[in-house]
Amino acid sequence: xxxxxxxxxxxxxxxxxxxxxxxxxxxxxxxxxxxxxxxxxxxxxxxxxxxxxxxxxxxxxxxxxxxxxxxxxxxxxxxxxxxxxxxxxxxxxxxxxxxxxxxxxxxxxxxxxxxxxxxxxxxxxxxxxxxxxxxxxxxxxxxxxxxxxxxxxxxxxxxxxxxxxxxxxxxxxxxxxxxxxxxxxxxxxxxxxxxxxxxxxxxxxxxxxxxxxxxxxxxxxxxxxxxxxxxxxxxxxxxxxxxxxxxxxxxxxxxxxxxxxxxxxxxxxxxxxxxxxxxxxxxxxxxxxxxxxxxxxxxxxxxxxxxxxxxxxxxxxxxxxxxxxxxxxxxxxxxxxxxxxxxxxxxxxxxxxxxxxxxxxxxxxxxxxxxxxxxxxxxxxxxxxxxxxxxxxxxxxxxxxxxxxxxxxxxxxxxxxxxxxxxxxxxxxxxxxxxxxxxxxxxxxxxxxxxxxxxxxxxxxxxxxxxxxxxxxxxxxxxxxxxxxxxxxxxxxxxxxxxxxxxxxxxxxxxxxxxxxxxxxxxxxxxxxxxxxxxxxxxxxxxxxxxxxxxxxxxxxxxxxxxxxxxxxxxxxxxxxxxxxxxxxxxxxxxxxxxxxxxxxxxxxxxxxxxxxx
Numbered sequence: 001x002x003x004x005x006x007x008x009x010x011x012x013x014x015x016x017x018x019x020x021x022x023x024x025x026x027x028x029x030x031x032x033x034x035x036x037x038x039x040x041x042x043x044x045x046x047x048x049x050x051x052x053x054x055x056x057x058x059x060x061x062x063x064x065x066x067x068x069x070x071x072x073x074x075x076x077x078x079x080x081x082x083x084x085x086x087x088x089x090x091x092x093x094x095x096x097x098x099x100x101x102x103x104x105x106x107x108x109x110x111x112x113x114x115x116x117x118x119x120x121x122x123x124x125x126x127x128x129x130x131x132x133x134x135x136x137x138x139x140x141x142x143x144x145x146x147x148x149x150x151x152x153x154x155x156x157x158x159x160x161x162x163x164x165x166x167x168x169x170x171x172x173x174x175x176x177x178x179x180x181x182x183x184x185x186x187x188x189x190x191x192x193x194x195x196x197x198x199x200x201x202x203x204x205x206x207x208x209x210x211x212x213x214x215x216x217x218x219x220x221x222x223x224x225x226x227x228x229x230x231x232x233x234x235x236x237x238x239x240x241x242x243x244x245x246x247x248x249x250x251x252x253x254x255x256x257x258x259x260x261x262x263x264x265x266x267x268x269x270x271x272x273x274x275x276x277x278x279x280x281x282x283x284x285x286x287x288x289x290x291x292x293x294x295x296x297x298x299x300x301x302x303x304x305x306x307x308x309x310x311x312x313x314x315x316x317x318x319x320x321x322x323x324x325x326x327x328x329x330x331x332x333x334x335x336x337x338x339x340x341x342x343x344x345x346x347x348x349x350x351x352x353x354x355x356x357x358x359x360x361x362x363x364x365x366x367x368x369x370x371x372x373x374x375x376x377x378x379x380x381x382x383x384x385x386x387x388x389x390x391x392x393x394x395x396x397x398x399x400x401x402x403x404x405x406x407x408x409x410x411x412x413x414x415x416x417x418x419x420x421x422x423x424x425x426x427x428x429x430x431x432x433x434x435x436x437x438x439x440x441x442x443x444x445x446x447x448x449x450x451x452x453x454x455x456x457x458x459x460x461x462x463x464x465x466x467x468x469x470x471x472x473x474x475x476x477x478x479x480x481x482x483x484x485x486x487x488x489x490x491x492x493x494x495x496x497x498x499x500x501x502x503x504x505x506x507x508x509x510x511x512x513x514x515x516x517x518x519x520x521x522x523x524x525x526x527x528x529x530x531x532x533x534x535x536x537x538x539x540x541x542x543x544x545x546x547x548x549x550x551x552x553x554x555x556x557x558x559x560x561x562x563x564x565x566x567x568x569x570x571x572x573x574x575x576x577x578x579x580x581x582x583x584x585x586x587x588x589x590x591x592x593x594x595x596x597x598x599x600x601x602x603x604x605x606x607x608x609x610x611x612x613x614x
Contacts, residue, residue, distance in 0.1 A: 009097060010071075010086060017093050019057045019070045026077060041077055042066045044255075078208065078249065079295045088209060107234075110180075114235045117173055117181040118204075118212040124167050125155025125202040125215075132156045134220055135201055142264065143344060148271050152203065157217060159199035182214065182230040197228065203263045205236070205281065206246040213241065216263055216281070227262075229281060239286035243279040244270075248296065256299040258331070258339075258355075259285070259317065261310070265303075265339040272343045274351065277303075285317040290324040300328035301358055305338040311368055318361045329358035332367075362404060365391050381412060389422040399468045403558055406461070416461065462566030465559040466497040467540045472556065473504050480508050482553060486560045493567060496536045499529055565610065572606045575599050 020036055023029060029036040029052065040050035040061040049063035060067035066076060074085040090097050097108065129135055129149070135156040139149060148154075157164065165184050169175065175193050178184050184193040200217030207213050214230035230236055242248075244266040248257060258277040260266060269277040276298075280289055293300055302317055304310035314330060321328050331354045333342055343351045359367065369387050374380035388408060395401040405423060409416040469487075472479040489501040503526075526532060582596050 009090060009095065012095055013070065013086065013089050013093075014057070016095070017070050017089060019059060019073065020052055020054060022070050022089070023052060023059065023073060040064060040066070079297075091209070111235050113173075113177055114181045114233060115211050115213070117168060117178055117183070118214070118235075120168060120171055120173070121164060121181070121183055121215070122153055122155065122202075122204045122212045124164055125157055125197075125204075126153055127155075128158055128163075129154060129156040129202075132158070138201065138220060142268070143271065144267065145271075148267060151270070152267055153206070153212075155202040155204070157195065157197035157200045157202050159221070161194045161198065164195045164197070165193055180233060182233045182236070196230075199224075200228065203243070205230070205241060205243055207241060208245050208249045210246055211235075214238075216243070218263070237288075238281045240288045240292075241281060242289055242292055243281055245278055245292070248276060248278055254298065256301060256355075257293060257296060258301045258303050259293070259328075260339050261304050261313070262338070262340070268340040268343055269351075272351070273348045274343070277339070280317075285313065285320055287320055287323065290320050290326065293321070294324050294326055300326055301331050301355060302328055303331040303333065303339050303354075306333040306335050310338075315365060315368070318364070322361065327361070329360055330364040331355055331358045332364070362391060362395065362400075366404075366408075375412065381414075385412060385414065385419065385422060389419070392423045393425070399472075399555060399559070402464055402468065403555055406558075406562070460566065462563050463494050463497070465562040465566075466492050466494055466501075467536075469556070469559050469563070470497060470500050470504065470540055473501075473508075477508060479556065480504065482556050483560065484508075486557070487563065491563055491567060493563070493570065494536075495531075496533055496540075499526070499532065500537070500540065568606055568610050572603065572610070575603050575606065579603070 020029060023036075023038070027038045027041050027050070029038040030048070034054060036052040036054065037048045038050050039045055039048050040063055042061060043064040045063050050059065050061045052059045058067065058069055059073055068076075070089065071082065071085050074080060074088055075082060078085065078088060080088055087097060089095070098105075129139075139154065144154070165175065165178060168178050168183075175184065179186065179193060183196055185196050186192075187194055197215060197217040199221050200219050203216040203218070204212045205214040205216060214233070214236035216230070217228045219226055219228070229238060232238060243263055247270070248254070254276045256276055258269065258274065260269070260277050260279050262279055266277045266279045269275075278293075280286075300321065302314050304314045304317070318328065318330070333339065333354065339351075342354075366388055369384055369391075373384040373387075375384050385408070392401055392404050392408070395404065401423070405419050406416055408414075409419045412419075469479075469483055470492075473483055484505065487501075489498060489505050492498040492501040526537065579596065579599050582592050582599075585592060
């Protein structure tokens with residue numbers, strides 16, 4: 001469809017559409033003087049700060065700063081582009097849209113006709129539900145009352161071959177158009193048309209604008225396929241829509257969305273108080289559905305069935321959402337459950353506990369692999385590590401990847417280096433060499449006339465953690481504030497890390513905004529230091545920490561813990577060496593004996609402290 005919008009249409013909207021009437025469909029407004037006020041739909045608040053000027057036909061929120069005219073309001077609240085918002089308002093207010101392009105005009109008329117046919121079909125199914133005892137008894141067994149039936153527009157398709165067709169023809173619609181809506185099909189012998197949906201509970205599929213675009217039908221006669229969905233039409237493509245989207249788009253205060261598999265999952269969750277679930281219409285989750293969720297800008301949870309098919313579908317959905325830059329969580333249901341039966345049997349509180357304990361994508365995938373392999377068996381452990389390495393390899397954030405490598409290494413009792421090699425494959429650097437022989441700091445050029453010989457170097461765990469923490473402190477004062485609560489500059493064991501940490505701590509205390517001037521400023525400061533490894537300095541400066549997960553505080557604390565453990569281990573090693581030195585003496589004086597006792601006490605104290613960190 002053309003993106004051209006007639007200027008006259010925009011003027012007519014501004015002249016005839018009352019902003020107060022439009023906003024009142026979304027929030028409650030109260031007249032105060034010459035203005036109207038209410039709770040802002042764009043952010044959570046308890047005291048109204050959303051104001052509308054009736055004379056100016058403009059809104060403004062003094063809490064979040066959002067403001068504009070009626071088109072701006074619809075763009076924001078419905079997640080629409082300017083053109084889409086203009087069309088939306090025109091359609092809602094009954095303002096004719098004159099398409100400039102004749103082809104677009106014809107296409108719009110065809111779509112409008114299909115919307116009308118579907119709306120009439122939904123009415124027909126809804127009215128027929130009250131006349132069928134079997135259908136009502138089925139819904140009663142599913143604990144669905146009249147309010148829920150009405151809220152979702154549930155209906156019943158009679159067990160006849162032409163009841164809907166005859167109803168719509170009487171309403172004045174042509175058979176060819178009813179077929180285009182996907183509601184009837186041609187008989188094989190070309191003697192006429194038949195109803196596609198027969199003897200089924202009907203679930204209208206409603207888009208974000210409140211239009212019926214298709215149907216899902218649940219069979220009552222077990223001899224037919226359990227669920228039947230509308231075929232793709234001019235106004236309905238299964239992979240581009242989500243069941244329950246119309247309710248989500250009207251729920252402005254929610255901050256999360258749960259993605260489920262079926263119609264009944266959405267309805268049962270809603271009935272029990274979870275009014276923020278959508279379903280993927282009986283199809284494999286698609287990238288277009290992921291884009292729909294992304295536009296809603298909410299926290300996403302996946303809650304598919306707990307069987308093997310549900311697990312596979314969950315992993316596929318996670319991968320699709322990841323490509324869209326989304327970081328969902330997974331609600332893990334007990335074995336043999338789906339969202340519908342779990343919430344009906346266990347109740348809202350138990351389901352909310354599952355939400356609170358939802359897994360991030362990496363933890364979920366690792367959990368599934370643990371169940372797949374017996375890690376107590378050597379062969380199972382090898383297979384587990386190989387598969388989990390593929391998962392870790394795809395983590396964009398080096399910080400997050402490093403944490404998981406360390407975690408898996410400890411749990412599998414395998415060296416961190418071995419796991420790292422498996423994860424990084426050919427990209428694993430087991431050698432240290434200088435790729436640059438010149439470094440420019442401001443206008444000063446540092447030349448390395450001698451290249452260090454290539455040698456195998458395994459980077460200590462504390463150095464990896466130090467590099468990441470320094471990079472994080474350079475990126476944000478908020479990270480610095482967390483880190484300084486646990487470490488001081490002396491805790492950074494590596495020489496270069498220690499120098500950088502001192503500069504960062506000093507400058508932040510002077511209120512310098514390192515985020516804006518970090519690299520150049522730090523490098524100038526380093527000019528006065530001697531014998532620095534600028535390969536390492538540049539490596540830290542160029543380090544990409546990626547997007548940190550939500551639990552960034554926990555992640556940073558894990559890095560801090562790694563440094564503290566390394567420091568304790570170094571002290572322990574030093575004490576052990578001194579103990580061995582005393583033990584190796586053939587003749588020990590009184591001072592050696594006293595020193596030996598003191599070292600043993602220090603060793604015991606260190607071991608206890610180490611144990612508290614692991």
